Amino acid sequence: MPVYHGLHINEHGSRENPAVIFLHGFCFDSSMWDEQIAALQDDFFCITYDIRGMGKTDAGDGQFTMESFVDDVYMIIEEYGLEKPAICGLSMGGYIAFRTVERAQETFGAAIFCDTRATADKNEAKLKRANAIKTINHEGLGTFIDNFLPTTVSDGFMEERAEEFANLVRKAKSGSALGVKGCTLAMQGRTDTWDFLPEINIPTLLICGEEDALSPVEEMRETAERIPCAEFKVVSGSGHMTPIEQPQQVNEILKSFLDKHHKG
Ligand code: MLT
Numbered sequence: 001m002p003v004y005h006g007l008h009i010n011e012h013g014s015r016e017n018p019a020v021i022f023l024h025g026f027c028f029d030s031s032m033w034d035e036q037i038a039a040l041q042d043d044f045f046c047i048t049y050d051i052r053g054m055g056k057t058d059a060g061d062g063q064f065t066m067e068s069f070v071d072d073v074y075m076i077i078e079e080y081g082l083e084k085p086a087i088c089g090l091s092m093g094g095y096i097a098f099r100t101v102e103r104a105q106e107t108f109g110a111a112i113f114c115d116t117r118a119t120a121d122k123n124e125a126k127l128k129r130a131n132a133i134k135t136i137n138h139e140g141l142g143t144f145i146d147n148f149l150p151t152t153v154s155d156g157f158m159e160e161r162a163e164e165f166a167n168l169v170r171k172a173k174s175g176s177a178l179g180v181k182g183c184t185l186a187m188q189g190r191t192d193t194w195d196f197l198p199e200i201n202i203p204t205l206l207i208c209g210e211e212d213a214l215s216p217v218e219e220m221r222e223t224a225e226r227i228p229c230a231e232f233k234v235v236s237g238s239g240h241m242t243p244i245e246q247p248q249q250v251n252e253i254l255k256s257f258l259d260k261h262h263k264g
Contacts, residue, residue, distance in 0.1 A: 004075060006052070007076070010049065013041035013042065013044055017044050018084075020086045021047045021088065022047065022048045023088070023092075024054070025115075026180075026184075028168070030048035031055075032243060035247035036250060053182045062179060065186050067099070070100045084108060086258065088254070090116060091114070094115070095187060098193040110257070112205045112254065113223075116220075117215050118194045118197055129184045132184055133184055152214065154237065154238055198226055200227045200230070201229060203260075205231045207233050208233075235249050235250060
């Protein structure tokens with residue numbers, strides 16, 4: 001596993017193939033994409049990595065900004081010498097992807113936004129983030145994870161795949177409190193990419209779980225409608241974590257989009 005500037009990166013498949021960079025969600029890590037990598041790595045050079053403060057990537061001083069997360073994506077592209085990679089981000093990873101594409105969309109061959117939004121935090125969301133940090137400071141990361149993780153999946157997932165969910169919770173609790181707080185502040189301070197959406201001119205796909213409580217279908221549909229070249233797909237029987245909850249559906253959607261727009 002290469003480590004560039006402290007970032008833990010995983011590469012899968014041949015460098016000869018078109019590249020796809022995957023960005024995971026908040027309080028998860030690069031393994032969130034395991035099922036997608038298994039399905040895509042024969043045809044695409046897949047790069048996943050642990051965003052700063054999450055997974056194996058050290059939190060450092062915990063002082064992150066959305067711009068510094070975007071810098072990391074461009075650093076990876078440069079280190080690997082990638083030609084027009086596709087970028088695929090979920091939720092927090094999607095915030096990073098929106099801003100990354102806004103900065104220089106000509107760098108990319110395609111963009112995929114899963115269970116995310118292009119708008120910045122409104123006051124209510126800012127206060128929620130302040131409260132999250134307070135909870136971590138006063139009650140510990142474990143309490144925050146116990147409150148947060150259930151909002152990321154559908155009720156069906158928690159009931160029917162309780163052991164899998166318990167593993168996700170365990171893993172998230174073993175993370176860095178400093179890293180989680182750093183990511184929280186970076187999300188709170190991110191810019192708004194809503195006005196940029198009509199300017200996107202690369203093939204774009206938006207995916208949303210039909211039961212996503214954090215970035216609901218109607219909001220994502222509206223986001224897709226602002227992007228001239230966007231396709232929009234709803235994943236049935238899933239909450240916010242579509243790649244984990246319904247991997248087969250997500251794999252088919254990704255494969256068909258990438259085969260059409262990102263081959264050769
Ligand atoms: C995520 O899943 O990455 C988070 O829900 C994003 C957020 O807190 O805004």
